Amino acid sequence: EAKMRVSDIDDELRKAKDASLTKMILVLAEPITKQCRKRAEQEDGIEFEFFRDDDLVVNITKHVLVPKHELLTEEQKAEVLAEYKCSLDQLPRIMVTDPIARYLGLKPNDVVRITRKSETAGRYITYRACFK
Numbered sequence: 001e002a003k004m005r006v007s008d009i010d011d012e013l014r015k016a017k018d019a020s021l022t023k024m025i026l027v028l029a030e031p032i033t034k035q036c037r038k039r040a041e042q043e044d045g046i047e048f049e050f051f052r053d054d055d056l057v058v059n060i061t062k063h064v065l066v067p068k069h070e071l072l073t074e075e076q077k078a079e080v081l082a083e084y085k086c087s088l089d090q091l092p093r094i095m096v097t098d099p100i101a102r103y104l105g106l107k108p109n110d111v112v113r114i115t116r117k118s119e120t121a122g123r124y125i126t127y128r129a130c131f132k
Contacts (some may be wrong), residue, residue: 003030009039016046023105025049026029027056049105060099066117072127077111080127094128106130 004026016024024046032050040048061068072080081087088109094101096108106112110130118124 002034004032005027006035006039009036013043013046014050021046023047025048025051027051027053049102051102055099060103066100067114069104070113071104071106072111072113080111088129091127092130095132096130096132101130108132
């Protein structure tokens with residue numbers, strides 16, 4: 001398949017506007033070019049997410065080594081920060097480019113609860129804040 005061009009992004013933007021979409025996920029065979037990504041980021045009101053088809057071969061949330069990740073609501077986030085008496089920048093970080101962050105559609109300042117199995121404690125819960 002040919003690489004996506006800026007005109008292709010414009011076509012997708014037009015379709016998104018016609019359908020009154022606020023978010024669009026594109027799955028591509030080839031890596032997205034910088035020009036296409038820049039054009040997509042310029043558009044207000046429509047958020048683009050780009051995935052390579054190779055990225056979607058395996059469902060990473062089902063992998064045995066990946067613990068359960070849950071996006072917290074704003075209320076839950078406030079409760080966690082109050083309970084631990086910390087600010088968002090004091091939490092461990094997860095980058096927006098992390099595969100699980102991309103899967104969940106995390107944005108900067110989102111917080112996820114990560115629940116791991118633990119031989120000593122039964123389960124271990126930690127929180128991570130999303131950063132760019």
